[in-house]
Amino acid sequence: MNASLMPTYSRVPLSFDKGEGAYLFGSDGRRYLDFGSGIAVTALGHAHPHxxxxxxxxxxxxxxxxxxxxxxxxxxxxxxxxxxxxxxxxxxxxxxxxxxxxxxxxxxxxxxxxxxxxxxxxxxxxxxxxxxxxxxxxxxxxxxxxxxxxxxxxxxxxxxxxxxxxxxxxxxxxxxxxxxxxxxxxxxxxxxxxxxxxxxxxxxxxxxxxxxxxxxxxxxxxxxxxxxxxxxxxxxxxxxxxxxxxxxxxxxxxxxxxxxxxxxxxxxxxxxxxxxxxxxxxxxxxxxxxLKPGFMANVDAMGKRLLKGLKAIGADHPKLIEAVRGYGLLLGIKTVVPNTEFQARLRAHGLLTITAGDNVVRMLPPLIIGEKEVDEAIEIVRTVATDWA
Ligand SMILES: Cc1ncc(COP(=O)(O)O)c(C=O)c1O
The missing domain is CATH 3.40.640.10 (Type I PLP-dependent aspartate aminotransferase-like (Major domain))
Structure with missing residues (x-):
């Protein structure tokens, strides 16, 4: 926290000095999978070569x-x-x-x-x-x-x-x-x-x-x-x-x-x-x-893979997750438990997400992600859900 900053945001006490693709490297020495993309902004991830x-x-x-x-x-x-x-x-x-x-x-x-x-x-x-x-x-x-x-x-x-x-x-x-x-x-x-x-x-x-x-x-x-x-x-x-x-x-x-x-x-x-x-x-x-051929097809395929994985976790944990919805890589997990608490636990396991209205945790990964990152995120969500249950 900096006393000179107008306190219009409630910030997580964490900063990042390096980013690479879908990953951010925190001031706490940890690596995070960035499924927030700075609220849907870093569409090509961090430090994209082009x-x-x-x-x-x-x-x-x-x-x-x-x-x-x-x-x-x-x-x-x-x-x-x-x-x-x-x-x-x-x-x-x-x-x-x-x-x-x-x-x-x-x-x-x-x-x-x-x-x-x-x-x-x-x-x-x-x-x-x-x-x-x-x-x-x-x-x-x-x-x-x-x-x-x-x-x-x-x-x-x-x-x-x-x-x-x-x-x-x-x-x-x-x-x-x-x-x-x-x-x-x-x-x-x-x-x-x-x-x-x-x-x-x-x-x-x-x-x-x-x-x-x-x-x-x-x-x-x-x-x-x-x-x-x-x-x-x-x-x-x-x-x-x-x-x-x-x-x-x-x-x-x-x-x-x-x-x-x-x-x-x-x-x-x-x-x-x-x-x-x-x-x-x-x-x-x-x-x-x-505009390169195949770019949107990847967003579509990764979105479907992530949606399927999250829905499966939702089906296994109805007391934690009420619904999973969205299109492409604009997905939301409507949690039964407080979304902010769910988000904090995901972060503790190295996955950054964004909350939204209607008690939702948003997944907004960079559009360049591949199966490895999607599966890693699904695994973290599953771990958090299992531990919570
Ligand atoms: C749909 C929509 N419209 C407008 C805005 C406002 O954009 P900005 O924060 O860049 O002014 C946002 C920001 O979250 C948004 O999601």
């Missing part, structure tokens, strides 16, 4: 020039994101919350440009997490993040998870869009049904609303496809990205169709740092690796 090489080269070039000038690395990353998604444009920023801010502003501007400035409200879903800025805590709608920070920002209406009737009933002439995470991450790895996502698309088309997917956590290969929306076969109009996009370097992006981005012209939105040469060099290096 990322390291690209970033070494980028360090020797201008780090920052601002968006007053052209940035070839940024243009290249935008092109690649656009070519591999539904989108026509990418806007770069520095975090997930900022990507969502851009999405929310874009939705409002779109309707304003269409002469319907009254359509500024956004429907969101209970259990959501969209970030910690004033508008994203209002979008997330969770009392624990809103409390004490003054009146909730106007323009956000929340409906129950998975309830289409309630969602339809919440639409008014002031509604401009719907914002969802295809799989709620912080909310406890709660996947939305494919049929539900398809219905959201239909509803948005019927009522002239923009569909916004927050893929800050589910995007960049986490579920075994580059973007989780691909599983449902229907695309959003706007999508936010961050986390895995920079492989550990802070970068966010907001992708959109040309129609949704109507009105996003010079001067209406911006950021000093967004998409700078260092950040977009990292993004391109991540894309180099993720």
């Amino acid at each position: 990322l390291t090489e690209v970033m070494h080269a980028a360090i020797g070039k201008p780090w920052h020039v601002s968006n007053l000038y052209e940035i070839p690395e940024q243009a290249q990353l935008a092109e690649r994101l656009v070519q591999n998604s539904f989108a026509d444009y990418a806007f770069f920023c520095n975090s997930g919350a900022e990507a969502n801010e851009a999405a929310i502003k874009m939705m409002r501007k779109h309707h304003y440009e269409n002469g319907q400035a009254e359509k500024f409200r956004l429907i969101t879903v209970e259990g959501a997490f969209h970030g910690r800025t004033l508008s994203t805590i209002a979008a997330g709608g969770q009392e624990k993040y809103l409390k004490g920070f003054g009146p909730k920002a106007d323009g956000f209406d929340q409906v129950a998870f998975g309830n289409l009737n309630e969602l339809r009933a919440a639409i008014t002439p002031a509604t401009g869009g719907i914002l969802v995470e295809p799989i709620q991450g912080e909310g406890g790895i709660r996947p939305m049904e494919v049929e539900y996502l398809k219905a959201l698309r239909t509803i948005c088309d019927e009522f002239g609303l923009l569909l916004i997917y927050d893929e800050v956590q589910t995007g960049m290969g986490r579920t075994g496809k580059l973007f989780a929306y691909e599983w449902s076969g229907v695309a959003p109009d706007i999508m936010s990205l961050a986390k895995g996009l920079g492989g550990g370097f802070p970068i966010g992006a907001c992708l959109a169709t040309a129609d949704a981005a109507k009105g996003m012209v010079a001067g209406v939105h911006g950021t000093t740092f967004g998409g700078n040469p260092l950040a977009t060099a990292a993004g391109n290096a991540v894309m180099d690796v993720m």
Whole structure:
């Protein structure tokens, strides 16, 4: 603990001075299997050779020039994101919350440009997490993040998870869009049904609303496809990205169709740092690796192997584990016992994980893991479960 740090986090008294692939080496002299990836960020693990090489080269070039000038690395990353998604444009920023801010502003501007400035409200879903800025805590709608920070920002209406009737009933002439995470991450790895996502698309088309997917956590290969929306076969109009996009370097992006981005012209939105040469060099290096044939197949295969192993442990220990769920390498163990205690015991056995809402322990390993790491993690979970029982 450092007395000079604002105490906004409850930290584990552990630091790391070396990382290699899926492993972190702690200040306590121990080796940890990192199945938290810094909350789904280090998608290619630690010290990935390609990322390291690209970033070494980028360090020797201008780090920052601002968006007053052209940035070839940024243009290249935008092109690649656009070519591999539904989108026509990418806007770069520095975090997930900022990507969502851009999405929310874009939705409002779109309707304003269409002469319907009254359509500024956004429907969101209970259990959501969209970030910690004033508008994203209002979008997330969770009392624990809103409390004490003054009146909730106007323009956000929340409906129950998975309830289409309630969602339809919440639409008014002031509604401009719907914002969802295809799989709620912080909310406890709660996947939305494919049929539900398809219905959201239909509803948005019927009522002239923009569909916004927050893929800050589910995007960049986490579920075994580059973007989780691909599983449902229907695309959003706007999508936010961050986390895995920079492989550990802070970068966010907001992708959109040309129609949704109507009105996003010079001067209406911006950021000093967004998409700078260092950040977009990292993004391109991540894309180099993720777009290679076989990358997503590995995420899918390792995800299935991990899911199967965890489900088997759950079946053997129903008093400890209620359910195991998720897609790809975005998996959650809903524990019966306190999730924080389960997580602490896993860490004591050398496995790092992340907790989430709904009493869930999240498994977010780097996407480059192989069978050895998956089996090692399963073994640790089994040991903890057996010892506990
Ligand atoms: C789905 C989702 N959206 C937005 C955010 C906020 O991202 P950031 O912490 O980079 O602002 C997060 C972070 O956990 C997230 O999981």
